[in-house]
Amino acid sequence: EGVQPQDYTLIKMEVIPPFPPKMECLKGKRVFLAAGTLRPETMYGQTNAWVLPEGKYGAFEINETDVFVVTQRAALNLAYQKLSKDLEKPSCLIKLTGQDLIGLPLRSPLSVNEVIYALPMLSILMDKGTGVVTSVPTDSPDDYMALNDLKLKPALRAKYGVEEDWVKQCELYPIINIPEFGDKAAEKVCIDLKIKSQNDKEKLAEAKRLTYLKGFTEGTMLVGEFKGRKVQEVKPLIKNMLLETGQAVMYSE
Numbered sequence: 001e002g003v004q005p006q007d008y009t010l011i012k013m014e015v016i017p018p019f020p021p022k023m024e025c026l027k028g029k030r031v032f033l034a035a036g037t038l039r040p041e042t043m044y045g046q047t048n049a050w051v052l053p054e055g056k057y058g059a060f061e062i063n064e065t066d067v068f069v070v071t072q073r074a075a076l077n078l079a080y081q082k083l084s085k086d087l088e089k090p091s092c093l094i095k096l097t098g099q100d101l102i103g104l105p106l107r108s109p110l111s112v113n114e115v116i117y118a119l120p121m122l123s124i125l126m127d128k129g130t131g132v133v134t135s136v137p138t139d140s141p142d143d144y145m146a147l148n149d150l151k152l153k154p155a156l157r158a159k160y161g162v163e164e165d166w167v168k169q170c171e172l173y174p175i176i177n178i179p180e181f182g183d184k185a186a187e188k189v190c191i192d193l194k195i196k197s198q199n200d201k202e203k204l205a206e207a208k209r210l211t212y213l214k215g216f217t218e219g220t221m222l223v224g225e226f227k228g229r230k231v232q233e234v235k236p237l238i239k240n241m242l243l244e245t246g247q248a249v250m251y252s253e
């Protein structure tokens with residue numbers, strides 16, 4: 001881990017009941033995949049969630065009603081940050097793998113799609129954030145390439161039991177304009193840099209660097225209540241709106 005603390009906004013992506021048999025013991029609880037993001041202003045463009053298929057997750061009680069699906073490591077950090085039913089200690093109701101989560105239907109704040117699905121991403125790090133990521137393929141090169149892989153490769157879908165419909169509904173919905181890169185910055189940069197797949201680590205790092213900086217300094221919102229305003233200006237406003245409405249919590253590590 002780095003020396004600098006990282007402050008993530010955790011987006012509460014609610015699992016829509018009924019739960020699958022594996023998760024039956026969670027019946028009656030509000031269960032969320034909690035996705036760590038540094039770009040809360042992009043949540044309008046969410047198309048799906050990402051999990052690591054072989055990753056180890058758990059369903060942890062945050063309070064009397066809410067359960068977060070995250071890594072054990074994140075649950076421990078959350079407990080130290082007073083986000084646990086028990087004092088300074090995670091309360092795990094059930095262990096799950098990423099594979100168990102694939103295909104779960106979710107309702108996520110600000111997303112245009114009413115229902116989105118959890119899908120596999122192979123580059124997820126289990127020692128960063130919560131191990132759950134929300135996908136915004138218009139503005140995140142990693143998300144764009146992981147989705148592109150699933151769209152183009154039936155064998156990859158078959159391997160992880162991904163239905164074509166879960167991927168087909170992930171249409172790129174423009175949310176931010178960047179003068180140099182247009183309305184779908186991640187797509188443009190991935191094409192320009194000729195990135196082949198989600199495993200193309202070096203080029204993806206360059207794509208991220210380009211879009212992350214420009215998105216923040218030069219981006220303008222195309223949707224939502226802050227349409228027409230600069231990303232830099234509205235990012236804290238959107239973050240606070242999500243926090244105040246209980247649709248997100250802060251998490252640092």
Ligand code: A2H
Binds near residue numbers: 038042129132135136
């Ligand atoms: B970001 P940093 Cl639109 N493994 O959110 C891999 N990636 C992870 C992760 C994990 N365990 N936890 C979080 N992330 C992703 C939105 C977004 C993000 C956009 C554009 C860029 C971007 C939608 N996905 O990040 O290493 C999350 O994706 C570019 C850096 O802590 C999170 O923000 O700096 C970001 O990486 C955190 O990365």
